[in-house]
Amino acid sequence: MPPAHLQSYAKRAERHSNPAAKELLETIERKRSNLCVSIDVTKQADFLRIIDIVGPYICLVKTHVDIIEDFEPTVIDRLKELSERDDFLIFEDRKFADIGNTVALQYSSGVYKIASWSHITNAHPVPGPSVIAGLSSVGLPLGRGLLLLAEMSTKGNLATGSYTEQAVQMARAHRDFVVGFIAQHRMDGVAASDKGVADDEDFLILTPGVGLHSRGDSMGQQYRTPQEVVLESGCDVIIVGRGIYGKGNEVDAEYVQGQAEIYQKEGWAAYEERISAAE
């Protein structure tokens, strides 16, 4: 059997048992989109407007709900409506990083009640397996999935080498709930001598730091193109933020729609080229 990243999303969906991972792969295939739009804006009207525009082009929307300064619970109701209308999943990029008991409460409770609406969330592996135990106690019964941050896109980040290896080993020990990684490359060969490696290992790789028109920002972000990320590094989903919604204060609907279309096409073309290599 070829390695997972040389197989189609549809084939891979058949083998995943975590409901969030399965649904994400099925959605990618159905919509021919491996594009996740990341929306870091501060007003609920802009947040919902951008999602309303990009919905048809994406498989997943990535949120940071705590950035929205006029947040009300109705934002989540509308987000869920849009996710059903346009057929995409929701990923709250919460980057949990505390002891199990605390993250379980942060995930289930508080103002946002993330577990009740976000199909996928993520965590830093820094606390060790405790963070997975806490989050899975809430998320697994709800059919949610978790991504571990095995690598980061920023200059000088510390998620490299043995830290990345240990993140992968932690994920292998919790494959029911940990469905993949936020990373810059596939993790297949990482810690390959680990006893936990399964023959059918297929972690999803979701990759931020994607842009076509810029190589970075003034705060250490680094961008690569969809071609570099999907074809050369074997990643599964491109996460694009400012490359799609721009940097201005106003939402320019035409621009946003045009960019979403371009990134969807680029991401899909890179995937088709990748799997054609295996045929």
Ligand code: S5P
């Ligand atoms: O390593 C990372 C991990 C994440 S989740 N680098 C990142 O940039 N992110 C997130 O991706 C970040 O929090 C932001 O929401 C998004 C990138 O946004 P952009 O505007 O630079 O595309």
